[in-house]
Amino acid sequence: MKDFLSILTHARRLKAAVKSASVSDLEKAHDQLGLLIEEKKVEEEAAIQEEQEKLAMKASILAQMQEAGLDISDLAEEGTKKVRKRKAGKRAIKYRFTDKSGEEHSWAGVGRAPKVFAELKAQGKLEKYRV
Known part of the structure; x- marks a missing residue:
């Protein structure tokens, strides 16, 4: 479009363009x-x-x-009053597992599973630790 207008508005270029x-x-x-x-x-x-x-x-x-x-x-x-959205906060824990050393692991069930829970899932024992 820019080229078209530059040719159309310039007399010599327009004359050359329509010569034939x-x-x-x-x-x-x-x-x-x-x-x-x-x-x-x-x-x-x-x-x-x-x-x-x-x-x-x-x-x-x-x-x-x-x-x-x-x-x-x-x-x-x-018009300037803004409605604030409530932050969701942390998700509720869905799974809790205590390993042999006494360390407690928890997982909300969302996202990539921690190794401990991935292993339990592979063994089919994950539902046993549902909270």
Whole structure:
């Protein structure tokens, strides 16, 4: 698109680009470009109209707020309250095992299993240690 516009807006480059084109092809391109220009003008006018409507609505709302004795800061106070999410904390322990040396191992059952519990699972004894 950038190359197209640079050729289209530079007289010598445009002349070189259309050197081999026929007059009828250039007229077709002219008509198409004219249609595109008209569409773009309509779009821009609609955007300007929409912006003017927004500004008028804003002025109307501000006038209503002044009549009611409200200020922008009155609205901002209510809008700034944030709802805090509660942290989940630790998960409940699902498995607990005490080995031969008396060391206690625990696992929530989520994620990769510790070696002790992986071995118990391989032996089929994991459910025996469910809390």
